[in-house]
Amino acid sequence: MTINDATRKLVQSRAKYLCEYCHSSEEASAAQFEIDHIIPRSFKGSDAPENLALACQRCNSYRYNFTTGMDSVTQETVPLFNPRQQSWSEHFIWTTDRLKIVGVTAIVAQRAIA
């Protein structure tokens, strides 16, 4: 099933046109951001707005169809960040030079973050 225009606009607006995983701006991006399924379709995730998040291409491709990632400190498998159920600022901070996002909890934004 394809995400319709009304749902896409709702997801974009709800996210304030920012990637919900890295907070980059869709407006400043050369490419239109993608609609990520938090629970992937391959795991029977729905197209309902509560299962959708705005994601830049990089974050969406790193998340792929994963729902868990590896905590780099404990090496344990942990759930990926869920922007519908969790607050970004409780789990991540920007470095003072604003160049990197650092996880402050075991939740990871994407599978590739080490």
Ligand SMILES: [Zn+2]
């Ligand atoms: Zn992103």
